[in-house]
Amino acid sequence: MSDVAAEAGRAEHAHEEHRDYEGAKLGMWLFLLSECMLFGGLFVLYAMYRADHPRAFSAGGSHMDAILGVANTLVLLTGSFAVASSITALQRGRRKLAMGLVGTTILTGVAFMIVKAVEWSGHIRQGYFPHSHLLQGKPGEQLFFSLYYVMTGLHGLHVIAGIAVLTAALILMARGKVTQEHFVFLENAALYWHLVDIIWIFLLPLFYLAA
Amino acid sequence: MTTSEAPPRAGAASYLEDHGRFSGIFGWIFSTDHKRIGILYLVSTLFFFFVGMSLGFLMRLQMLSPHGELFKNADYYNALFTLHGVIMIFLFIIPAVPGSLGNFFMPIMIGAKDVAFPRLNLLSWWLYVTGAVIALASLFGSGLPDTGWTFYAPYSLRTHADIPMAVFGVFVLGFSSILTGINFITTMHRMRAPGMGWFKMPLFPWALYATSWVQVLATPVLGITMLLIFVERIFHVGIFNPAMGGDPLLYQHLFWMYSHPAVYIMILPAMGLISEMIPTFAHRTIFGYGAIVWSSMGIALLGSLVWAHHMFTSGLSDAAATVFSLLTFLVAVPSAIKVFNWTATLYKGSIALEPPMLYALSFIFLFSVGGLTGLILGALALNVMLHDTYFVVAHFHYVIFGGAAFAFFGALHYWLPKMFGRMYNRSAAYIGWALLFTGFNLLYFTMFVLGVMGMPRRYAFYLPRFQTPQVIATVGSWIMIAGILVVFTNLIVSVFKGEKAGDNPWGGVTLEWQIPSPPPTENFLEPPTIPEKAYDFEGAFAS
Amino acid sequence: MAHEATEEIHVVSYTTYTLVWAALVGLTLLLSSISLLHMGGGRWNSLAAFIISPLKAALVVFFFMHLKYEKTLFRIMLMVTLCIIIIFLGLTFLDVALR
Ligand code: HEM
Ligand SMILES: [Cu+2]
Numbered sequence: 001m002s003d004v005a006a007e008a009g010r011a012e013h014a015h016e017e018h019r020d021y022e023g024a025k026l027g028m029w030l031f032l033l034s035e036c037m038l039f040g041g042l043f044v045l046y047a048m049y050r051a052d053h054p055r056a057f058s059a060g061g062s063h064m065d066a067i068l069g070v071a072n073t074l075v076l077l078t079g080s081f082a083v084a085s086s087i088t089a090l091q092r093g094r095r096k097l098a099m100g101l102v103g104t105t106i107l108t109g110v111a112f113m114i115v116k117a118v119e120w121s122g123h124i125r126q127g128y129f130p131h132s133h134l135l136q137g138k139p140g141e142q143l144f145f146s147l148y149y150v151m152t153g154l155h156g157l158h159v160i161a162g163i164a165v166l167t168a169a170l171i172l173m174a175r176g177k178v179t180q181e182h183f184v185f186l187e188n189a190a191l192y193w194h195l196v197d198i199i200w201i202f203l204l205p206l207f208y209l210a211a
Numbered sequence: 212m213t214t215s216e217a218p219p220r221a222g223a224a225s226y227l228e229d230h231g232r233f234s235g236i237f238g239w240i241f242s243t244d245h246k247r248i249g250i251l252y253l254v255s256t257l258f259f260f261f262v263g264m265s266l267g268f269l270m271r272l273q274m275l276s277p278h279g280e281l282f283k284n285a286d287y288y289n290a291l292f293t294l295h296g297v298i299m300i301f302l303f304i305i306p307a308v309p310g311s312l313g314n315f316f317m318p319i320m321i322g323a324k325d326v327a328f329p330r331l332n333l334l335s336w337w338l339y340v341t342g343a344v345i346a347l348a349s350l351f352g353s354g355l356p357d358t359g360w361t362f363y364a365p366y367s368l369r370t371h372a373d374i375p376m377a378v379f380g381v382f383v384l385g386f387s388s389i390l391t392g393i394n395f396i397t398t399m400h401r402m403r404a405p406g407m408g409w410f411k412m413p414l415f416p417w418a419l420y421a422t423s424w425v426q427v428l429a430t431p432v433l434g435i436t437m438l439l440i441f442v443e444r445i446f447h448v449g450i451f452n453p454a455m456g457g458d459p460l461l462y463q464h465l466f467w468m469y470s471h472p473a474v475y476i477m478i479l480p481a482m483g484l485i486s487e488m489i490p491t492f493a494h495r496t497i498f499g500y501g502a503i504v505w506s507s508m509g510i511a512l513l514g515s516l517v518w519a520h521h522m523f524t525s526g527l528s529d530a531a532a533t534v535f536s537l538l539t540f541l542v543a544v545p546s547a548i549k550v551f552n553w554t555a556t557l558y559k560g561s562i563a564l565e566p567p568m569l570y571a572l573s574f575i576f577l578f579s580v581g582g583l584t585g586l587i588l589g590a591l592a593l594n595v596m597l598h599d600t601y602f603v604v605a606h607f608h609y610v611i612f613g614g615a616a617f618a619f620f621g622a623l624h625y626w627l628p629k630m631f632g633r634m635y636n637r638s639a640a641y642i643g644w645a646l647l648f649t650g651f652n653l654l655y656f657t658m659f660v661l662g663v664m665g666m667p668r669r670y671a672f673y674l675p676r677f678q679t680p681q682v683i684a685t686v687g688s689w690i691m692i693a694g695i696l697v698v699f700t701n702l703i704v705s706v707f708k709g710e711k712a713g714d715n716p717w718g719g720v721t722l723e724w725q726i727p728s729p730p731p732t733e734n735f736l737e738p739p740t741i742p743e744k745a746y747d748f749e750g751a752f753a754s
Numbered sequence: 755m756a757h758e759a760t761e762e763i764h765v766v767s768y769t770t771y772t773l774v775w776a777a778l779v780g781l782t783l784l785l786s787s788i789s790l791l792h793m794g795g796g797r798w799n800s801l802a803a804f805i806i807s808p809l810k811a812a813l814v815v816f817f818f819m820h821l822k823y824e825k826t827l828f829r830i831m832l833m834v835t836l837c838i839i840i841i842f843l844g845l846t847f848l849d850v851a852l853r
Contacts, residue, residue: 021763022825023327023401029828030393030427033835038431040839041465045450047843048461048850070786074779081775084766084818091765130448130455139456146448146455150439187820194819198811204782205803209789400827428838464846515838519849531849 021184028188032195035158039199042151046206049143056140060148061210063128065119069208072115073200079108080197083166083190093180095173102170102186105193109163116156120149148207155203158196165189223736225632225729243329246730249315250630251336252306257699259302259343260616264692266295271654271688274681277673288671289357294350296360297377301384302343304611305473308480308619309391309426310339313419315630317395319723319730320413322404322739327397331390338387346380349373359669361470364451364462368443375444378437385430385437388476392426395419406741413721413745414503418483421507425472425479429515433469436462460525467518475514477611478578479507481618482549485571488625489553490746491719492568493560497746499552506545513542523594532591539589546582550575565717566640570621573648577613581606584659599669602662605655613651620647620698627702628716632728633709635701643697650691657684720747764823774817781810 050057086101123145127134130146169189172178178185224230226246229238239247270291273281282288318326326332349356352373358366362381367374399420403412439450440462449455451462490497497503519527519535527535553575562568584606587593597603628634657680666677673681715724722739723730785806789799816822821829 020327020401023397025824026400026828027328027331027393027397029831030396031389033831034389034393034427034431036431036835036839037428038435040842041432041435041468043839044465044842044846045461048458048846049456051847051850052458053456066786066790070782073782077775077778077782080814080818081771081778085768085771088766088768088771091763142449143456146450146457149446149448150442150450153442154438191819194814197818198814201810201814202807205785205789205800205807209786209799209803211789428835432842458850460849461846464849468842516841516845519845526853528849528852530852531845534845534848 019182024184024188025191028191032191035195039151039154042147042154043202046147046151049140049147053140053143056138057144057210059211060141060144061207063123063126064148064208064210065122066208066211068115068119069204072112073204075108075112075115076197076200079105079112080194082108083193087183087187087190090173090178090180090183090186095180098186099170099173102166102173106163106166106170109159109166109193113156113159116152120152144210151203152207155196155199158199162189162193162196165192223727223731225727226732227631227729230732241333243325243333244732245314245318245325245329245332246630246732246734248332248336249311249313252310252314252339253312255336255340255343256303256307256311259298260307263295263298263303264695266291266298268688268692270295271685273671274673275685277675277678279672282671285671286355286357289359289669290355292669293356293359297346297356297381299611300360300473301346301381302339304477304615305388306339306384306391308484308615308622309395309419309422309476310336312415312484312619312622312626313391313395313480316626316723317416317419318398318402319726319734320416320721321399321402322407322722322735322741323398323402324734325402326394327401328394332394335387335390335394338383338390342380342383342385342387344380345383346377349376349380352376361466362437362440363466364440364443364457364459365453367440368452375441378440382434382437382441385434388426389430389434392423392430395423396427404739404741410501410504411741411745414486414497414500414507415480415483417504418479418486418507421511422476422479425476425511425514429469429472429476432465433473436465436469439465460522460527463522463525464519467521468515471518471521472511472515474610475510477615479510481574481615482507484618484622484625485553485574486549487719487721488567488571488621489556490748491625491717492563492565492571493557494563494718494748495556495560496744496748497552498555498558499548500745502548503552506548509545510542513538513545517542520589520594523591524598536589536591540586543582543586550579550582563717565624566635566637566644567621567625567717569641569644570617570624573644574614574617574621577609577617577651581609581611581614584609597662599667600662601658601666601668604668605658605662608655608658613655623702625717626723627705628712629723629728629730631706631709632712633705633707634712634716635705635709639697639701643694643701646690646694646697648694650687650689650694653687654684654691655687657687721745764820766817766820766823770817774813778810778813781806781813 082101083105086098086105089095089098089101123129128145129135129149130142135142135145166189169178169186172185226244229235231238231242233241239251242248242251269281270288273279273288273291279288314326314332318324349372354371354373356372356377357370358372358374362374362378367378399412399416403409442448443450443452449457451457451459453459486497486503517535517539519531520539523532523536553571584602588597588603588606624635624640661677661680661684664677664680666673666681712728714726714728717724720742722741725739726735785802788802792799815832821832
């Protein structure tokens with residue numbers, strides 16, 4: 001607690017244009033924690049249903065394309081790496097490089113979504129969706145696929161949001177609003193992207209490696 | 212006692228006067244000034260309180276006779292209690308105190324100019340309005356709402372009512388609440404005036420700090436639960452639907468993982484308000500400052516571990532029921548600590564029975580009744596008998612109405628002179644309080660009795676043997692509503708026509724009393740003097 | 755009017771990031787080969803997932819998200835959140851498993 005109190009002493013009184021680097025990051029972290037709880041609710045559901053239907057979940061997992069899942073993980077990890085490095089680049093004053101790295105991350109996001117779309121449409125074509133007659137009378141697998149669509153779907157929405165935020169960061173960098181001195185927007189955008197990455201790190205074993 | 216000698220200096224335009232880009236109504240609804248946003252929340256939450264109150268009034272009318280005084284069709288009663296519940300919970304009591312008084316006073320009390328993210332703050336209010344509109348628009352969908360405010364699956368997956376719209380509205384409201392929480396936590400970490408250490412912070416900001424954590428960490432669980440109902444209805448996935456393997460009890464788990472902590476979102480800020488009013492009107496330093504702070508944090512934490520006490524009769528496992536019952540008893544401890552601290556503060560105080568103090572004292576009484584009956588409900592055996600009876604309805608009205616809303620009304624009497632620079636008519640305030648308090652107890656205490664007699668909640672009709680107490684309760688509701696009308700007529704009239712109140716009519720020692728009433732846009736014209744410790748009445752009187 | 759640069763900031767080197775990235779890729783491949791090749795007859799499958807995934811997440815949080823260089827406050831906040839999720843899991847399981 002003591003360093004918190006000390007830091008408060010430093011907290012300068014608000015000026016007309018209030019910029020608080022620490023504060024901005026704190027706000028972003030709080031938001032990410034609330035995102036964790038959002039997904040936390042889903043993880044609770046997953047755990048309980050899997051405890052109830054261990055075999056059906058394993059059967060459900062065998063319908064997943066693990067290779068695509070792993071490939072997509074590597075894509076996301078690389079994107080995270082790029083956006084993390086872009087902060088270093090910007091801090092060192094290499095704006096072009098930073099913009100290139102953010103652009104790379106955006107591309108990995110788009111690639112991820114394309115793979116996702118291929119996967120989903122494949123499953124739906126084969127009849128693996130919750131109320132399809134293929135799964136009729138198999139409650140465990142219905143649950144597995146319901147959770148699969150909901151969790152990867154919500155994650156996909158977050159990827160799209162992340163792409164939007166990173167695009168905004170890119171534009172702000174191009175316009176000179178996000179700079180070597182004021183990079184917190186980029187840093188927060190990156191934080192968001194990393195969260196999206198972390199959630200996927202958990203989704204991979206829960207669905208793709210569940211067999 | 213009053214120290215209003217300093218005349219307003221030049222340039223000290225109050226926040227009520229227009230300045231900035233917009234004027235008139237736009238100057239308000241697009242303002243990022245935390246005080247104006249506070250007033251926006253005040254007006255909108257009170258508006259919904261009155262809507263909810265009217266629905267409650269109708270429900271009580273229906274209960275005048277066993278076969279229904281108003282309508283013979285139970286669907287209308289179902290719609291009434293659903294709407295009443297949704298409005299009172301999501302549109303009134305959850306946003307009311309943090310949104311209005313929290314926004315207005317927390318930054319001032321910690322010596323800040325505004326919250327950390329003013330624009331996000333405005334966005335919160337807009338999301339609140341949007342969520343309210345969406346939730347209410349569900350009324351005009353496919354059928355009357357009939358799920359209760361709890362939206363329990365599997366019924367909510369089947370009913371004709373426009374559930375997807377309603378739960379989406381609740382989701383948006385939750386988002387608004389989360390943003391407020393994030394804003395407040397950041398504000399208290401980053402914006403305290405130099406010298407305002409954590410343990411010099413007044414207790415209302417502290418209470419909001421604890422509340423904000425609950426808002427940030429519990430509300431998303433509600434968000435996901437509502438989203439799941441939404442996708443289940445729209446895309447026919449099966450998460451809670453037993454026909455597709457789902458477990459409806461898991462819906463209840465997730466729902467109460469938020470909604471029990473939500474009770475603390477309602478009551479913690481209210482407790483903070485009580486901790487402000489009691490020292491001021493007892494003219495005495497609060498007893499056990501540290502204990503109150505830590506019990507707030509303790510309540511916030513323990514409060515997230517008791518949710519399944521709402522599910523004792525649902526078929527929960529025995530082991531879980533036992534553990535949750537035990538935890539429920541534990542959470543009473545920090546609440547009791549606070550009650551002891553407030554009463555200890557009164558001891559040897561020089562008590563001024565001003566209107567706000569009457570509310571604070573009634574809070575202690577009503578909240579204790581609500582809390583103690585909560586223990587009765589938390590006991591497994593008794594719960595089987597009392598579950599879903601009027602006993603429960605009485606219990607939670609004692610806690611959230613007698614507790615949270617009474618504190619809110621009291622604080623309006625406490626801070627109205629600060630917010631608008633005007634004083635209300637005290638006799639009218641006393642009369643209003645007396646009616647409200649009498650009617651309240653007549654209405655809800657009778658409901659305890661009805662509950663023990665076996666009257667189930669959410670029923671539109673009842674057996675003739677319940678009629679006498681039902682009539683008594685309804686008469687109580689009339690007295691109570693008359694009181695509410697007196698209270699608010701008085702307050703609203705005073706905002707426009709009241710006598711000028713000084714800068715510090717009550718002799719308070721927290722920072723908001725150091726600045727002019729109504730506060731200037733900048734809050735502090737010069738850096739505030741931070742007292743040696745919070746609630747230092749000796750120091751204040753010595754100087 | 756603080757420049758972000760005037761407050762203490764820690765510039766993480768590209769080398770660190772590259773190493774972390776390599777570790778993440780390595781762990782991913784390890785995890786997937788354990789479960790896809792049924793190493794140990796599938797017995798290690800969930801155990802591996804239980805250990806490796808949090809490890810990967812920790813790498814991202816500590817290095818990519820700079821938690822290693824942040825104030826203690828941030829770590830406490832994260833810990834509290836994780837504890838709450840674990841408690842939610844545990845208490846719900848108490849019902850579901852023993853019902
Ligand atoms: C203003 C006067 C009020 C009256 C006359 C009133 C009356 C009632 C009545 C008659 C019921 C239904 C009992 C049943 O059949 O189950 C009810 C339910 C409820 N009330 Fe109130 N109440 C009032 C204020 C409040 C306040 C201030 C709150 C919260 C801040 C509140 C929250 C609730 C909730 C959550 C329910 C449960 C709804 C449900 O069953 O889904 N009420 N109230
Ligand atoms: Cu509860």
